[in-house]
Each structure stands twice: as structure tokens, then as C-alpha cells.
Amino acid sequence: MVRLSAGRIDIRVRLTPKSSADRIEGVAAASDGSAHLAARVRAVPEKGAANAALERLVADWLGVPGRTVSVTGGATSRIKTVSVAGDATLLSKRVEERLVGG
Structure with a gap:
């Protein structure tokens, strides 16, 4: 679900607009058994509105600036890759803490 890279993490997300x-x-x-983060947004999936809402949601959820979050894969799919720029180890721990702590 979370992949660490140099200077960023990539999170697999299933988005429901x-x-x-x-x-x-x-x-x-x-259905294939792979894990993903489930997210919901109020925005409609038109002209990138749902993707932009997802970027804001992930930024708020992780407590990072919005400019560090971007949808980098699956722009027109429900399953997306969301990249968050920054210290990969710190960001990965923050994801884990948010999932455990709510």
C-alpha cells in the first residue's frame, strides 16, 4: 500500500467520489488481495475535481503542505497512486500512526 522512494512515498488509494x-x-x-487506502470525497469525478479533493484530503490527513501531494497514477481510475514528497521514512511512519491512531 505504501512504497518508499527517494524523497517521497507512494500510496495506493481507492477513491470513491x-x-x-x-x-x-x-x-x-x-479483489486481488492487494491492500489500499480507502478514501471518499464529495467532489465529482469531472475535470480533475475529485483528484484535487483527494490531494487536499491526503495533505490534511498527513499534516503536510498541499503542494507536496499529487496524484501520479490512475488519474481516471478509482485506484490511484498518490505521491507525497518529503522524508520517506518520516512520512511512512506518519501514515502508520494515522491508521493505528485514527
């Missing part, structure tokens, strides 16, 4: 609230729901499993 047109939800009643913007929220991270936690870890879920895909």
Missing part, C-alpha cells in the same frame, strides 16, 4: 463527506476510511483489500 460523490460521497457525503471527505474522509479516509482506512485500509481495505482489493
